Amino acid sequence: MQIVVLNGSPKGDESVTMQYILYIQKKFPQHSLKIINISQQIKKIEKNQEKFQDIINKIQAADGIIWGTPVYYCLVPSQYKRFIELITEKNVESAFKDKYVVSLTTSIHYFDHTSHNYLRAISEDLEMKFIKGFSADSRDLMIPEERERLIAFTENFFHIIENNVPTSKHFLNLNPREFNYLPKEKVSEENKIDTENKKILILTDSLDEETNLGKMIKRFRIAFSGKTDVIDINDIDIKGGCLGCLQCGYDNQCVYKEKDDFMEVWDEKVRKSDIIVFAGNIRDRYLSSRWKMVFDRSFFNNHVPTLLDKQIGFIISGPLSQIPNLKQIFSAYSESQGSNVIDFVTDEYGTSEEIDSLLQNFAAQSIRFSNSNYVQTRTYLSKGAELLFRDAVFGGMKFIFRADDKYYEQHGLYDTFPQNDKNAKKMSDMLIPLIENNEDFRKQFYANIKTEMVKPLKRIVEDPDK
Numbered sequence: 097m098q099i100v101v102l103n104g105s106p107k108g109d110e111s112v113t114m115q116y117i118l119y120i121q122k123k124f125p126q127h128s129l130k131i132i133n134i135s136q137q138i139k140k141i142e143k144n145q146e147k148f149q150d151i152i153n154k155i156q157a158a159d160g161i162i163w164g165t166p167v168y169y170c171l172v173p174s175q176y177k178r179f180i181e182l183i184t185e186k187n188v189e190s191a192f193k194d195k196y197v198v199s200l201t202t203s204i205h206y207f208d209h210t211s212h213n214y215l216r217a218i219s220e221d222l223e224m225k226f227i228k229g230f231s232a233d234s235r236d237l238m239i240p241e242e243r244e245r246l247i248a249f250t251e252n253f254f255h256i257i258e259n260n261v262p263t264s265k266h267f268l269n270l271n272p273r274e275f276n277y278l279p280k281e282k283v284s285e286e287n288k289i290d291t292e293n294k295k296i297l298i299l300t301d302s303l304d305e306e307t308n309l310g311k312m313i314k315r316f317r318i319a320f321s322g323k324t325d326v327i328d329i330n331d332i333d334i335k336g337g338c339l340g341c342l343q344c345g346y347d348n349q350c351v352y353k354e355k356d357d358f359m360e361v362w363d364e365k366v367r368k369s370d371i372i373v374f375a376g377n378i379r380d381r382y383l384s385s386r387w388k389m390v391f392d393r394s395f396f397n398n399h400v401p402t403l404l405d406k407q408i409g410f411i412i413s414g415p416l417s418q419i420p421n422l423k424q425i426f427s428a429y430s431e432s433q434g435s436n437v438i439d440f441v442t443d444e445y446g447t448s449e450e451i452d453s454l455l456q457n458f459a460a461q462s463i464r465f466s467n468s469n470y471v472q473t474r475t476y477l478s479k480g481a482e483l484l485f486r487d488a489v490f491g492g493m494k495f496i497f498r499a500d501d502k503y504y505e506q507h508g509l510y511d512t513f514p515q516n517d518k519n520a521k522k523m524s525d526m527l528i529p530l531i532e533n534n535e536d537f538r539k540q541f542y543a544n545i546k547t548e549m550v551k552p553l554k555r556i557v558e559d560p561d562k
């Protein structure tokens with residue numbers, strides 16, 4: 097069989113992910129796996145119609161497709177996202193229709209599931225037959241059991257194609273509403289919100305006031321009595337997407353530092369704001385690839401949170417609530433940065449008046465939260481991430497991510513690794529032998545467990561001084 101592998105790694109042939117593909121090729125010599133370096137060549141593919149068409153022809157002729165890609169910021173690299181956009185922009189969807197397809201990623205498993213969800217949803221939108229994907233840790237190929245797993249997975253992939261097995265569909269088609277948002281043009285002076293010297297920045301990929309997005313941004317801005325700044329991310333000089341070169345691992349300096357303005361904008365504008373609003377139009381099942389490029393390029397900070405204690409909000413035009421995957425990605429991003437997520441305001445439901453009042457409230461809330469330095473309690477989205485990153489850096493990647501390592505050391509993240517709670521240790525040392533060896537004690541212990549667990553909390557509740 098002829099399988100086309102669309103390589104999402106900007107590193108091209110030097111990709112970790114492609115080693116998994118080459119391994120599959122070695123184990124299944126009866127099939128041909130043709131790798132096409134999509135992300136690495138995206139600029140050429142975008143400019144050169146012949147090159148693009150050649151790729152589409154290969155896809156059309158293939159028996160199956162593999163989305164083979166690293167996970168970048170809970171999705172795929174921006175260059176790959178751009179390729180996905182080109183499919184609809186150039187009306188070549190028919191080449192993908194009814195093709196069997198699978199996703200294969202490498203990562204450290206931070207939001208690999210959202211990346212797979214995205215690729216599945218995109219494939220289903222293209223009416224492809226999606227087979228459940230494979231998410232490898234970057235180093236899994238070194239482990240014999242993981243190689244066995246990869247072989248079993250691939251056997252199933254080929255079996256399904258050869259036998260024309262039906263595949264299930266997991267995502268409903270998007271159904272965006274046709275709606276022309278007509279905001280109130282003015283906000284009365286008494287309803288204006290005092291900015292209280294907060295620096296408010298809106299980052300958007302469109303300021304077109306003919307669109308709902310442009311109008312929502314304008315309406316948000318006039319809610320305030322003071323100044324708000326807005327940056328169109330298309331106007332930032334960004335020479336290209338993240339190259340995945342990891343040079344930033346040493347000291348958080350990007351190889352593009354002298355070549356474009358991204359680092360400066362991030363450090364001088366974004367990081368110096370108190371309230372940051374990300375605004376964009378839904379494009380396929382994410383925002384634009386330009387937006388993805390911004391997130392990817394912020395990787396020069398590696399796993400060090402750079403937006404600690406900021407207020408972050410989202411103004412989005414399009415069917416966000418039909419894409420819970422995307423909301424989860426943005427929530428995880430903001431939480432992992434140590435920011436508070438104010439809200440997501442969209443134009444997907446409600447009247448113009450209702451959207452007006454949501455935006456007004458959004459503005460008021462941002463100042464209120466900023467004044468009280470409120471950051472939401474952390475959920476699994478960032479708690480899980482912190483442990484995963486910490487373990488990954490402490491484990492195999494200390495020598496690459498020198499800046500992360502120093503940050504974790506300085507901020508006490510290693511202190512809890514694996515656990516350094518002396519009281520908990522004392523309790524365990526005392527209780528475990530009793531629970532294990534003394535049946536009467538064990539019975540008594542589990543009978544009282546509910547009461548014992550609330551005891552220290554009750555002491556706080558009942559203490560008039562606390």
Ligand SMILES: Cc1cc2nc3c(=O)[nH]c(=O)nc-3n(C[C@H](O)[C@H](O)[C@H](O)COP(=O)(O)O)c2cc1C
Pocket residue numbers: 105106107110111112113114165166167168169170171202203204205206207208233234338339340341392393395
């Ligand atoms: C910009 C950037 C973003 C990344 N984002 C994630 C992520 O969200 N989750 C994750 O588990 N790994 C993430 N990684 C790690 C890569 O997915 C991982 O190193 C992968 O194996 C690289 O594969 P490649 O060599 O084929 O490009 C990221 C790496 C880079 C450079």
